[in-house]
Amino acid sequence: MGRIGHFVMDSGDALARSQLAHSLMYLTRGQPVVYYGDEQGLVGDGSLGGTDKDARQDMFATQVAEYANQDLLTGEPAGSQDRFDRTAPLYTHIAELAALREATPALESGAQIERPDTGPGKDFGHGLTEAEVRYLMAHEWARNADDILFRRTKLGIRFSKAERDKLQAFMDKLATTPAAGQVSR
16 A cells, blocks of 8 residues: 555546545544655655555655656656655645644544435425525524525415424424534534
8 A cells, every 4th residue: 555645646636636535534533644755745656556665755855766756746746855845735734634633522532423415305395405404504593494484595485384384393303413514522
């Protein structure tokens, strides 16, 4: 196994994909481990096909021509120069992830609950779906049916009392359970 950079180097947007891979590693269950040099954008694309031995580039000015002739994830040549740079794009991205993880204990020891994407969910009528209700409650501070039917949409004029009551009952139930996507301690 070599570097993340080796796996994504031909993807078309290697830097963004490497940032995504590191984000997933830092923001999901388990202990994040950064392979030496990944934070500098080293790729490990040598004559051994990206194996572990290819990923042994020096962070100081290398004297190994094969390493000096490789490109970094950013596309610039590695060259024979010192490669420890605290302003490198991956270094700063990983440092931000590490700070977030340290500041948010739930990312280290909290429960990770995978929830399937169930699509739009219940249909409350007149085009209002469960997915939209969940979004409005989580991001738009909707707390009751009137918040949604009159303040966030203008569907209140179309909803019957029975439809409004059904929506309110759903919102009451949802408000007493943890919201999907929230980090909890």
